Amino acid sequence: MRIGIFVVAGLFPGQESGKVLANALEWIVAAEEAGFDDAWIAEHHFMPYGVCPSPITLAGVAIGRTTRIGLGTAVSVLSTQHPVALAEQAAMLHHLSGGRFTLGVGRGGPWVDLEVFGTGLERYERGFGESLDLLVAALSDGSVAADGEFFRFREVPMVPAARLRPVVACTSEATVAMAAERGLPMLLGLHIGDEEKAAVVGRYREHGGPVTGHVAAGVAYVADSTAAAVRELKKAMPAWLGPGLAGYVPVDGRPRARLDVGAYVDLLTRIHPVGSAEHCAETLRRTAEETGIEHFVLLVEGLGEHRRTLENIRRFGAEVLPLLRRGEHRRGEHRRSEHRRGER
Template structure:
């Protein structure tokens, strides 16, 4: 099992965004020291939910502060940027990190970002496949040319280049079909439970072409909340007290670009869901929850959102305790000593 931290650079009330970013960098360093395999960073714009608009920039700084930790984006949003520019930046980070970088990409949402960055709602509605294919061509061949609806330009050679294989955030059947057809692993979000994740893995396997990997060995990644305390009751209580103050204003930052209604979310119910289905609890509970998810979904790569408590010292403690008390249980198969499940 491969386990990393998932950092959104959470903007809890009263915290300066610049300080949050500096603390996020320190959490990446702490994750390596704690024994995690990876650190993945999210991209957000114009909101307090996450105050990192450029995960590649943050990870470049992290590459200079770490030595073995895998570094990834979860995710870089394709609907608001040029895929060739992203390919260039990703190739730089690949080389500067010694090959430790994984590019996670996603379609994003119908948010005001599309207006600000000039790509428009059309890129979101129907441009994802074209954008992704340009990115993949740049990685595969080191060259790029635009001949589609959204990109038209003469052939260019990428300098530097890197043969990267992106991970694709998947929340809908069309995106799963796109990822499966191209043999790209999925990144599955925190908003769904094990049964839903298993269904998406099964759907991917059914759509995967020859050599696509199917459900076994496909390299899918699952995001989850990870929070450890002396008891499960204490961990749940802590997150239920802290997370709504972050999520209420944070999720309100998702402003639609075209006036379409934004689906309301019951924050208290969402936090209750997160604490029930994810590794939130005692060390034994956290380990057994992750092992159960691996067994039921076939996924053995996880990234844990560790910032739920909000208070910086407690978040740092959480990273260290997860490393010291949960990761060893995972590596020996859980509190009961049962064998760790694998995906082939």
């Protein structure tokens, strides 16, 4: 099992965005020290839900401040940038990090970002497949060319070149099919539980995708008791999520469904590792068993205070990660014992 942190860099009331970004860098350093495997960084624009507009930039800074932990984007939005330019940046980070960087990409949404960056609603609605193919080509071959609806240019060499396999955020059946058909692993979001995750993985396999490599995002908070952990997150998170999620502004004025923030926080605390150390470990084990997913990136900043986020990271590393790794060791010993008996 691989466990990382998921950095949204959410802006809670009374905070300043520049300070939140500086804090986020400290969370990544603390996660490395606590034994987490990686840190994946979200991209958002013009909204308090997340104040990092360039996860690839923050990942680059974090690479310089760390030595072991993996860095990833969750995700870089393909609908608002050129896939070849993104591939160049990913290749740079791959080489400069010694292979520690993973590029996660997604379609994004029909938000005002499309207007501001000039890519338009059409790139979001029709252009994701073309953008993804161009990105994959740029990260697979030594050169790249395009002759499509949205991109047309002569063949050019990729300098620097790197062979990377992007991870694709999948929130729709069409995107699941695209990822599977290209053999790219999925990133699944915070909002779905084990049953739905398992169903998405099943549909991915039906489309011919490989069995392993998927990543699931979650929320994590460890406390002395599960009741205390749930109570504290339910108190803290709505102050961020209410105004934060309201920041999604459609580019074309389409209506948005209203989210019951209280119900959403209740869902997050029920389906993710929020509780005592034992409860957190058991929740992750159960999700892995029911879905086949063994790579998790966990949002640890839900309390909205820098000091308490650092405490959460350190406590999760000290109390939960050893339980998970001890369980993996026992399962490994059991498999080896079964193998030896079979040989006899």
